[in-house]
Amino acid sequence: MRSDVRTLFFAAAFGTTCALVLTAVSRLAAPYRSANEKAEEMRNYLSALGVPFDEKASAKALIEIFDRNVVVQTNGRLRIYAFVPAGVSQEAMAFAVPLAGMGLWGPIKGVLALEPDLRTIRGLRFYQQEETPGLGGEIGAEWFVRQFKGKKLVSFTGEPGFRLVKKGMPLDENSVDAITGATMTSERVQTILRDVAAKVAEERGRHDRNE
Amino acid sequence: MNPIGNLLKRFKPLFDQGGGLRPLWPIFQAADNFFFSHVEEAEHAPFGRDPIDIKRYMSLVIVALLPSFLAALYFFGPRVLLMLAVSYAAGGLVEVLFALVRKEEINEGFLITGFIFPLILPPGIPLWMVAVGVVFGVLVGKEVFGGTGRNLFNPALVGRCFLLLGYPAALSKSWVVPQSGDWLLWWRALPDVPADAVTGATPLMLAKQGTHTPLWDLFIGHTAGCIGETSILMTLIGALFLITMRVASLRTILGSVLSFLLLGTILHWIAPTRVNPPSFNLLSGGFLFGAVFMATDPVTGPVTGAARWFYGVIIGGATLLIRSFSGYVEGVMFAILLGNICAPLLDEIVIRIHVRRYAREI
């Protein structure tokens, strides 16, 4: 009986000490940590939008730049990040929308930046993906995303959509080269882009009506 | 005797126990064996009669591989010879090094590994990759386990697996449409592939996109693919030879081919969009080549009769499943390596069942 009480007492004392230490450390680290997490997300949007910023900027500086230049709006199904340069103009210079969907092995997340006409692609960036390294994983590579700059999210006829076509096939404004040897990943990326194109088209309709 | 024999005899003391060049004994031994093939004779009872020794076995497999090799030469030009030379040189170097360190004789097992390795590579593969692959295969697939006869995995397949997983992009770029007959073009382009040789998708890649290569082309071998595996005709000739000489296990071959066809038929009936028709599946890719020449490797396969059937079934089934339902278009290599892992276990199970039955009878 006495040993039980002793055990209980020890456990309580030990548990309390541990909890105190953990709470203290967590409290101290929390502001830095959350700033880092937020800055990580913002860095993706800033670089997709083409907002100039220092690569090595601290988390705090990044958040400041983001708040000064970017306006976030949520319209229906779509969240839009508008680039309104501070002190230059009231008009948005670019828009960015989040991309998300299933890849071959896991979720793919990215940012798609658009010109103010909401048709032309300004930049593309995948910041989370688990595709086969060296094949599908190439969607994160510079050469792949660079192809998208200046392409359109709508076809000749005005239909929203996008195509990834086999290397060697003729390209138009609405398509880029797929990755050789990674058909599945390319298909998934195409689906994700079409999905976003449809949402953006909806948004464009609303935009045009307002004007 | 002839001059070479005298030469060898004169230098033998140098390499004998206590001689100045003793560490190089394995090289001397190999040279001696290559020319004269000394067989150790038993001097007293019991005498056993061994109808087939390991050397004859090896040479029979090489003979069986020759038709496929000639077909490769015909379809993919003289670069095949270069690949073979690189494979033998690089792998042989590792073999000799280990023989020297271990103070053992140089093993003939490498003759097959070095010969079969280039045959399971795409024709346009950079030559340094051939060397890296065969070195890795011999080192990790064989020497780590203690050399020929003790290896768990087929060394050639280990080497290829290493290349496929290590350099997937380079490998997928190395498929070339066969240019049968146009040797001059290939000759001038050495050591590379001719610049205008069309990089072509293999029949299995094409099938994933919906186009099926005609069966006759597949049978003859006029398709893109690993250099030795494309011609089913030549593989069949080799298989016939191996089976009539009783070198390859008929059970393993039949087990894998029959299970492959049976499972293929059923699954094709259930999901025709994902699974190719069985006839096409059997003739395309390297399945037959693997089943005939690599699954039947006596070292890495099981030894008991019943286990060989199951071993074949594992290989056939796994190949079909990997081909149809995974991101890879070809699955023979993985399937055989998987079978290699299971082989000792299968043997163990079969032997235990036999022992139990035997005990009950008593």
Added chain:
Amino acid sequence: MTATNRVSVTCVGCAGSKCRETIRAGVHTNNPILVQVIGICSALAVTSKLETALVMGIALILTATLSCFFMSLIRNITPPRIRMIVEIALISVFVICFDQILKAVYWDMSKQLGPYVGLIITNCILMGRLEGFALQNPPLLSLVDGFANGLGYALVLAIVGCVRELVGSGSLLGFAILPESVYQTNLLFVLAPGAFFTMGLLIWIVNAASPPKPEKKP
């Protein structure tokens, strides 16, 4: 008060040879990875680059040293029935602290290491050292033992990290050693299987180089 006195006296008494022996055991003769083959999962996961391998090694050295020391301090007052829970709790405190600090000041590294810093809690090396050594030995010697084992782990990680980064990406600590035009990335070494091969070969080489061990008596 008397307890601590006794502890420090025994520790001073045993300082020289026993201390050296403990370090030798942790780093070489009883190296956690090469000889005991434990703590492999993290070693496979974080060694694709030398930098991550080094940070992970430092994390393990710190947490192992601290938890061994504190466990040994409270070893005489810990009720035997709940000692395992106490061990785990103690390890988690240090690991979580380290993880939080890493997230606050070294964000990029913490992102690359992913969940593996947190998973040190379940690392067999720590639990094994606490249970097998710190519970029976005085604090300072336990501290040395924790440090030595952490160092043994960190050294192996550093070697594997070196080989994998060099063979896999042709660089070292992020600086290109071989120009990209010549070197072709080897994905097998970038991915986890590369660590399997490297570690297996490392164990092979170490075993082949050291004299054969005497058979253990049953």
